[in-house]
Amino acid sequence: MIRRPLTATAIGLLSLTLTASPTWAQKPITNPPVSSILTWTPKQQLDRYKAIETVYDVRTIKKGDTVKPLAVAETAVDPKVTFGGKTQSVDAFMNANRITGLIAIKDGKIILEKYAFGRKPEDRWTSFSVAKSMTSILIGAAIKDRWITSLNDPVTRYIPELKGSAYDGVNLRELVSMSSGVKWNEDYTDPNSDVSRAGAADPKGGLNPLVEYMSKLPRESEPGTKFVYKTGETDMAGIVLSRALAGKTISQYASEKVWAPFGMEQDAIWMVDRAGHERGGCCMSMTLRDYGRIGLFMLGGGKIADKSVLPSGWTDEATTNQIKGPAGASYGYFWWPRQAPDYEAIGVFGQGIAIYPEDNLVIAINSAMPKASDRRQSEAKAALFSAIRKAAAD
Numbered sequence: 249m250i251r252r253p254l255t256a257t258a259i260g261l262l263s264l265t266l267t268a269s270p271t272w273a274q275k276p277i278t279n280p281p282v283s284s285i286l287t288w289t290p291k292q293q294l295d296r297y298k299a300i301e302t303v304y305d306v307r308t309i310k311k312g313d314t315v316k317p318l319a320v321a322e323t324a325v326d327p328k329v330t331f332g333g334k335t336q337s338v339d340a341f342m343n344a345n346r347i348t349g350l351i352a353i354k355d356g357k358i359i360l361e362k363y364a365f366g367r368k369p370e371d372r373w374t375s376f377s378v379a380k381s382m383t384s385i386l387i388g389a390a391i392k393d394r395w396i397t398s399l400n401d402p403v404t405r406y407i408p409e410l411k412g413s414a415y416d417g418v419n420l421r422e423l424v425s426m427s428s429g430v431k432w433n434e435d436y437t438d439p440n441s442d443v444s445r446a447g448a449a450d451p452k453g454g455l456n457p458l459v460e461y462m463s464k465l466p467r468e469s470e471p472g473t474k475f476v477y478k479t480g481e482t483d484m485a486g487i488v489l490s491r492a493l494a495g496k497t498i499s500q501y502a503s504e505k506v507w508a509p510f511g512m513e514q515d516a517i518w519m520v521d522r523a524g525h526e527r528g529g530c531c532m533s534m535t536l537r538d539y540g541r542i543g544l545f546m547l548g549g550g551k552i553a554d555k556s557v558l559p560s561g562w563t564d565e566a567t568t569n570q571i572k573g574p575a576g577a578s579y580g581y582f583w584w585p586r587q588a589p590d591y592e593a594i595g596v597f598g599q600g601i602a603i604y605p606e607d608n609l610v611i612a613i614n615s616a617m618p619k620a621s622d623r624r625q626s627e628a629k630a631a632l633f634s635a636i637r638k639a640a641a642d
Contacts, residue, residue, distance in 0.1 A: 275519075305519070312503075321354065325639035351537060367614075377479070377482075384566050390493065392557065401420050407484065407487060410462070426475055429467050430462075456523050486525065506557065512541055517533045
């Protein structure tokens with residue numbers, strides 16, 4: 249397979265689209281509430297990313313009785329990373345880029361596992377938008393289990409409050425590929441942007457404040473014709489899922505379908521919004537090895553003990569481009585396609601799971617990078633992954 253690095257255009261697009269998850273949506277539990285997650289100091293990042301449950305309300309995704317073993321390969325890799333005119337060891341590169349955990353799993357065995365900044369293997373770390381990709385997995389499972397009929401279902405079947413809004417006529421496929429055609433501003437520097445305002449109110453009268461806000465947005469294009477990154481829609485996808493499950497929480501379903509049967513090593517936690525609902529678009533926390541296990545689950549086609557958790561062809565469909573529109577835009581069902589057949593789950597401040605099917609390789613990373621989204625940070629991560637991938641192939 250020919251391996252091509254990300255082009256400057258692609259990295260620029262990534263930098264523009266990968267904005268941070270909304271700060272308004274979380275339910276703080278401290279008094280007074282913590283400051284915006286986007287404004288945390290470097291020390292607060294390191295302290296809170298691994299203990300997010302101390303500042304925000306969460307639900308638990310329970311592990312099972314058996315842990316899927318991750319054997320350590322006889323031969324490890326420890327490549328040099330060249331970036332920005334410097335060549336460094338992986339350890340030095342992690343320290344320079346505030347990377348707290350890095351794991352690479354080749355042919356089911358760990359070939360690299362490193363921690364920094366006081367992080368330990370048992371420490372969980374928040375995922376930011378990597379959670380979107382887990383929501384995609386659970387929506388696929390719900391279709392397999394017939395809780396959801398298909399991605400052709402209208403969004404209003406599950407959220408009838410959106411009837412008569414710009415979401416009337418939008419189906420689930422358009423929702424999970426962020427191509428609803430509904431106008432949205434994801435600018436985190438603008439306090440009046442949609443992403444800054446949606447869901448800011450506390451719930452009243454049983455209404456979900458996010459749904460209420462989204463119901464008032466105008467349409468700017470026909471559904472399915474334009475990709476716009478909208479974290480609000482990923483949280484709505486979580487609401488669709490929980491309503492389809494008819495009383496079962498998303499965390500319970502995640503435990504039943506993936507966490508317990510696949511053999512995750514530790515309970516995960518999932519941050520909830522102001523209405524007490526798990527956020528489909530953000531903020532699961534798990535150990536680094538369990539991030540790696542998510543990659544292995546996808547690499548294996550979504551099967552556990554040879555039994556498929558997902559509909560036939562779901563992993564291929566969800567991780568390939570579903571966007572009709574201008575060249576350069578590429579998005580699946582809450583997954584980022586790369587040079588086929590590779591794909592990634594990506595979260596701001598340097599979180600990610602990269603999956604390389606032809607190499608039988610998974611790389612997972614956790615970080616406390618200085619900026620939510622930044623071209624240089626994206627390029628640095630790409631250089632690191634490229635070095636590991638090359639070393640794994642040698």
